[in-house]
Amino acid sequence: MEKTYEYANIIIDISHEKVDRPFQYRIPERLREKVDVGTPVEIPFGRGNTLRKGYVIELTDEPNWEPDKIKEIAAIREDAVSAEDISIRLAAWMKSHYGSTFSAALKTVLPANKKQTRQIHKFVSLRMNLREATEYYYECVRKKQKARERILKEILETPEERIPYELITSKLNVSAATLKSLSDQGIIRIEEEEYFRKPVAGDSSRYGAKVLSPEQQAIVSSFTGDYDEGKRDTYLIHGITGSGKTEVYIALIDEMIKRGKQAIVLIPEIALTYQTLMRFYRHFGDRVSVMNSSLSPGEKYDQMERARCGDIDIIIGPRSALFTPFPNTGIIIIDEEHESTYKSENAPKFHARETAIELAKLVPGGASVVLGSATPSLESYYRAKEGEYKLFELKRRLTGGTLPTVEIADLREELRSGNRSIFSRRLQQLMEDRLEKGQQAMLFINRRGLAGFVSCRSCGHVFKCPHCDVSLSEHRGGRLVCHYCGYEEPMRKICPKCQSKYVSSFRAGTQQIEDEVKKFWPQARVLRMDADTTRAKGSYDKILSSFANKEADVLVGTQMIVKGHDFPDVTLVGILAADMSLYASDYRASERTFQLLTQAAGRAGRGEMPGNVVVQTYQPEHYSVQTASKQDYEAFYEEEIAYRDLLRYPPVSHMMSVQIQSKDEEEGMQFSNRLRAMMEMQSSDIGKAIFIGPAAAAISKINDVYRMAVYVKMDDYEGLIAYKDMLEKYIKDQEALGKLRGITVQFDFDPVNGF
Numbered sequence: 192m193e194k195t196y197e198y199a200n201i202i203i204d205i206s207h208e209k210v211d212r213p214f215q216y217r218i219p220e221r222l223r224e225k226v227d228v229g230t231p232v233e234i235p236f237g238r239g240n241t242l243r244k245g246y247v248i249e250l251t252d253e254p255n256w257e258p259d260k261i262k263e264i265a266a267i268r269e270d271a272v273s274a275e276d277i278s279i280r281l282a283a284w285m286k287s288h289y290g291s292t293f294s295a296a297l298k299t300v301l302p303a304n305k306k307q308t309r310q311i312h313k314f315v316s317l318r319m320n321l322r323e324a325t326e327y328y329y330e331c332v333r334k335k336q337k338a339r340e341r342i343l344k345e346i347l348e349t350p351e352e353r354i355p356y357e358l359i360t361s362k363l364n365v366s367a368a369t370l371k372s373l374s375d376q377g378i379i380r381i382e383e384e385e386y387f388r389k390p391v392a393g394d395s396s397r398y399g400a401k402v403l404s405p406e407q408q409a410i411v412s413s414f415t416g417d418y419d420e421g422k423r424d425t426y427l428i429h430g431i432t433g434s435g436k437t438e439v440y441i442a443l444i445d446e447m448i449k450r451g452k453q454a455i456v457l458i459p460e461i462a463l464t465y466q467t468l469m470r471f472y473r474h475f476g477d478r479v480s481v482m483n484s485s486l487s488p489g490e491k492y493d494q495m496e497r498a499r500c501g502d503i504d505i506i507i508g509p510r511s512a513l514f515t516p517f518p519n520t521g522i523i524i525i526d527e528e529h530e531s532t533y534k535s536e537n538a539p540k541f542h543a544r545e546t547a548i549e550l551a552k553l554v555p556g557g558a559s560v561v562l563g564s565a566t567p568s569l570e571s572y573y574r575a576k577e578g579e580y581k582l583f584e585l586k587r588r589l590t591g592g593t594l595p596t597v598e599i600a601d602l603r604e605e606l607r608s609g610n611r612s613i614f615s616r617r618l619q620q621l622m623e624d625r626l627e628k629g630q631q632a633m634l635f636i637n638r639r640g641l642a643g644f645v646s647c648r649s650c651g652h653v654f655k656c657p658h659c660d661v662s663l664s665e666h667r668g669g670r671l672v673c674h675y676c677g678y679e680e681p682m683r684k685i686c687p688k689c690q691s692k693y694v695s696s697f698r699a700g701t702q703q704i705e706d707e708v709k710k711f712w713p714q715a716r717v718l719r720m721d722a723d724t725t726r727a728k729g730s731y732d733k734i735l736s737s738f739a740n741k742e743a744d745v746l747v748g749t750q751m752i753v754k755g756h757d758f759p760d761v762t763l764v765g766i767l768a769a770d771m772s773l774y775a776s777d778y779r780a781s782e783r784t785f786q787l788l789t790q791a792a793g794r795a796g797r798g799e800m801p802g803n804v805v806v807q808t809y810q811p812e813h814y815s816v817q818t819a820s821k822q823d824y825e826a827f828y829e830e831e832i833a834y835r836d837l838l839r840y841p842p843v844s845h846m847m848s849v850q851i852q853s854k855d856e857e858e859g860m861q862f863s864n865r866l867r868a869m870m871e872m873q874s875s876d877i878g879k880a881i882f883i884g885p886a887a888a889a890i891s892k893i894n895d896v897y898r899m900a901v902y903v904k905m906d907d908y909e910g911l912i913a914y915k916d917m918l919e920k921y922i923k924d925q926e927a928l929g930k931l932r933g934i935t936v937q938f939d940f941d942p943v944n945g946f
Contacts, residue, residue, distance in 0.1 A: 195223040196250035199264060201234060202297075203245045213248055215255045217263045226250070228293070229283035231268040231276050244268060246279045248293040274499060274516035277553045281514075284549050290915045290938030291539035299539060300514045313356035315370065317346050318380040324350070327378060338365045339373065341740065346379070356381065364736045401438050410583045411442045414559070417581075418450075418521075423557035425548055427528075427575045429567050430585030431594070431822065432793025436563045437467070439585075440524050441474050443561060448478070448504050452521025452558075456507045457543055459530040468507065475505055482508030482515065510535065510543040513550065520554045523547045528562040528571060529786055534943035542943070544571070565793060565824075566786040569835065570941070572828055573842040595764070595802030597792055597820040601811045603651055606693070613707050618765045618805045625763045626715055626744055630800065632763040634708070634747045635791045636701055645671060645682070646770075649691035651809040653770075654683075661778060664889070665696040674777075674945070675902060677886035704767065705747050712745075720748035762802045764794050769808040769816055777889075777945050778840045781815045785827050788819035839881060839904045841941045847911040848942045849901040849918065851885070854933035856897040860885060862934055867901045869921060870914050877913045880905040889945045911940060 200213040216234055218226050226232070228247055236243040242265060254261060282296040317324055328343040342365050345354065359365050373379045403411065410428060417424060430436045444454040458467060471479050480494050480503045497503045498515045506515045510533050513523070525533065525544055533543040544562065551558035562571050562580070575582035588594060600615035610616060625632050645665050646653045654663045656673035663671035669682040686694050701721040708717050720734050738746050739758060769788055777783075792804040808816050818827035836843045849866060853859025863885030874880055881904040888898035905911050915938050925931045 196226075196252055197223075198251050198254060198261065199226055199232070199247045200249040200251065200255075201232065201245040201264075202248055203234070203236060203243055214245075215261055217258075217261045218250075219263050222264060222267060225267055226264065227283075228286075229280040231279070233265045233268055235262050235265055248283075248297070274518055277550070278514065278516065280553050281546070281550055285539045285541050285546065287912065288545070288549075289539035289541050289940055290919065295537075296539050299535070299541070312384050314353035314382045314384070315342075315346070315356055315359055316353040316380050316382070317350050318374075318377055321347075321350055324378065337740065337742070338363075338369050341365060342370070342373070342379075353382070362732055362736065364733050401441075403438060403442060404435065404587065406585055406587060407435055407439050407442070410439050410585075411446065413581075413583070414443055414561070415446045418446075418559060423551060423559050425551075425560040425574075425580045426562065426583060427567060427571050427580045428561065428563040428583045428585065429572070429575075429824070430563065430565060431588060432565045432790070433588040434565075434585035436526065436585065437470055440526065440561070440563070441471065443522060443524070444475070444505060447521040448475075450521060451519065453498070453503075453517040453519050454505045455512060455515055455517070455520060455523045455547075456505060457510060457512055457523070457525045457533070457547070458507060459509060459527050459532045471505065471507060478503055479505040479507065482506055482512040513543055513547055519556075520550070520558045521556075522559050522561065523551055524561045524563065526563050529564045529566055529568040529782075531783075531943045536944055538937050540937070540939045540942075542941070544568075566789045567824070569782055569828065569831060570842040572824075573832065594822060595792060595804045597804045597806060597822075599811045599816065599820055600805055600807045602807055602809045603649060606648055612711075613704060613767060614711065614765070615805065615807050618807065619711070621763050621803055621805060622712065622745075622765070626712055629744075630762045631738070631741070631743075631758060631760045632745050632765065633758075633761055633791075633794055634704060634745060634765045634767060635787075636704055636747070636749060636767045645694065645696045646809060647686035647689060647691055648693040648695065648809065650686060650689040652686055652688040653810075654680075661780070672887065674889040675886060676883050701747050701749060708745055708747065715745050716743040717745045717747060718743040720746060758794070760800075761794055762800045764791055764802070764804045766791050766804065766806045769806045770810045770813065778835075778838070779943065781813075781831055781834075784815040785819045785824075785831075788816065789822060789824075792819065792822065839906075844904050844906050845908045845911055846941055847903045847905075847915065848939040849903070849915075850888070850937045850939060851899050851901070852896050852935045852937075853899075854896055859897050859899055859934060862931075863899050863901055866918055866921075866936075869918070870901075870903065873914070873917055877917070878905065878907055878910040880910065880914070908940070 195218075197218060198215055199218050200215050202213050214234075214236075216232075226247055228250065230247045232245055232247060233242050234245050235241070236245075240262075278300045279297070282293065282300045285291070285299065286293050286296040319327070324343065324347060328340065328347060331339040331343060341363050342359055345359070345363060346352075356370070359370065360367060370379070370381065374381050410426075414426060428436055428439060430439075440456065444456075447454055456471070468481060480497060482491065482494050486494070494503075494506065495516060498506060498517050501518070506512050506517075525547060528544060535541050544560075547560050551560050564571075567575075571580060574580045598617060600617050602615065605611075605615050612619075614622070622632060645663065654671055655661065656663055656676065656678050658673065658676050658678055661673065661675060663673055663678075663680070665682065666672050666679075670679050671682055672679045684694060685692055701719050705717055705719045708715060718734055718738055734746075737743060741760065766788060769784065788806060792806075804820075806816060806820055810816060814827065814830045818824070818830070832843065835841070840846065849863075851859055851863045851866070853862065867882055867885060870877075870880070871882060883902040883904070885899045885901045888900055891898055903911060903914060905914075918936070918938075922931065922936055
């Protein structure tokens with residue numbers, strides 16, 4: 192029998208400012224079996240004991256003040272489930288599943304509640320007649336007035352439409368001064384209206400539905416058949432790059448809107464391009480809106496209000512868009528579901544995929560979840576194989592163009608033949624050819640997760656941990672360290688495999704590549720895209736739109752450039768160091784490498800012209816590189832899942848990382864050892880688990896705070912939650928006694944991002 196509690200801590204006003212301030216109430220005997228965390232209740236509040244709605248955020252047996260002065264809960268509210276109720280229940284689930292305070296979970300799920308003032312919105316439309324406007328457009332082309340040419344081209348495509356002013360200034364990269372000048376000349380009309388801030392706005396749909404291929408139609412029919420029979424499943428669409436997943440999403444949303452439902456579409460923040468957005472906007476018009484980090488607080492607030500009052504049916508955005516307060520969600524789509532950005536790096540460290548599936552269960556009538564990717568995460572594919580998700584496949588490329596020719600350049604051979612530049616001879620040859628023909632190239636450096644892995648440049652041998660099968664990382668003082676178990680060995684000058692002296696840690700940056708391109712090909716116009724060049728608001732879109740407008744020949748960048756963009760003139764993609772992420776000290780390294788290589792290769796040859804991809808690597812025989820070059824996901828999956836099974840890594844087993852941060856290194860390590868010892872003592876009650884560590888984190892010190900982790904592997908996720916609950920209680924008790932000054936602990940389940 193479950194334990195019942197005597198008191199409940201309750202929040203009354205759930206605007207952001209108040210969630211930290213709960214009030215305590217006694218739970219009357221008659222309600223003790225029914226009250227749980229997240230339950231909506233009625234409570235007498237204030238001097239007049241007015242009945243107010245509140246939510247239970249914690250159950251306890253300890254009174255906060257004199258027991259006879261604590262008021263009682265009046266009743267449990269039984270009215271219809273509101274968007275707010277769902278948010279509270281979801282926060283309770285997140286707190287339990289991912290570990291955090293209830294107030295941190297609430298702040299994650301509740302949209303900002305600060306009232307914002309209404310705003311003026313501007314639209315741009317054509318003022319002069321079509322013939323004159325077309326003549327003026329050709330005059331701009333002749334005079335090379337690029338900005339005017341861009342805006343007129345967009346307006347002439349749909350001359351009857353009004354285009355949102357913000358889309359023109361930000362996405363088409365046209366200045367306000369240019370627009371004013373066009374307006375003064377009587378070429379365009381700029382109108383103002385006052386209403387909700389709409390990052391995307393317009394009057395009506397521009398295009399009807401596209402005719403779907405038989406493969407695409409089969410998915411839509413199967414999904415709607417299930418939905419109408421009352422089945423609320425999770426579906427995985429595994430579609431090669433360019434196979435038309437977006438058209439399927441649009442058709443599925445169309446079907447849901449016909450049934451009076453709303454849709455949430457999650458895409459990685461980085462993929463929120465003008466292209467993606469316009470495809471939805473052109474189909475659904477004003478019923479779609481967008482949510483992302485570049486919106487002002489006012490714009491975010493207005494999108495939430497529009498969702499709440501039924502002014503929109505579809506919201507598109509990164510993982511935070513999942514918490515849009517739709518009263519009637521019917522479908523949640525997660526595109527590029529393998530992306531690591533779907534996992535939050537702040538407590539609660541939730542994963543959007545699991546959270547979406549839980550949210551789908553909580554909404555009235557239930558919702559269905561659709562995941563899509565050319566390179567599904569191992570978790571999703573594993574579950575689809577186990578029958579937990581329903582698998583659909585799209586194997587034909589519909590965007591025109593064929594899959595590109597992929598060649599692997601062995602950097603060990605290049606070194607032997609005396610080529611010490613960053614570019615292999617084959618890549619140099621193809622670059623020359625493309626620049627001569629006026630076609631575009633993308634050069635991609637795989638910087639993600641680079642922790643200075645050490646390898647032999649002559650034979651490709653990588654120094655690995657004998658206990659965890661992840662690469663060792665170079666640390667100061669000539670040490671090689673494993674970030675999982677703490678194993679270390681001294682740095683060696685000679686390769687133990689081939690006795691070569693070419694042993695070094697691999698470090699190369701986008702800046703260095705940009706300089707090399709300019710040195711080799713002085714005539715090439717080069718754009719660089721990385722964390723440094725995209726700091727300013729709008730800079731991301733600016734770089735992409737100028738590349739799309741052919742204002743540059745070569746785009747150099749990190750993984751930002753390989754996500755979902757469609758540049759028909761790109762016929763060459765160079766992947767400069769394929770194995771860089773292969774040896775990040777992380778068990779997901781092979782999966783990330785395969786995904787990035789497949790995505791990068793998918794950028795070439797999307798138009799009429801065939802594409803080439805050159806993959807440069809020191810490990811040409813590695814299964815990630817081999818299977819990605821053939822775009823063979825199935826073969827990669829079989830290899831990788833065998834490795835995960837052998838070492839009990841997710842998705843075959845589950846893993847919890849207990850992350851400890853301490854101002855004093857020794858105290859932190861002692862505390863970490865104590866946490867591990869406590870878990871080991873409880874293992875006979877909770878269940879058998881594998882404990883690793885404590886070990887120093889990948890970045891062992893930030894801002895003078897030392898970081899360390901204990902890893903727990905267990906097949907049963909609920910068992911990991913029990914370990915987490917036990918540690919949380921112990922930590923809370925220690926904090927109450929004032930014994931944890933300078934130490935904080937966070938939990939990360941099935942970690943995706945390194946710590």
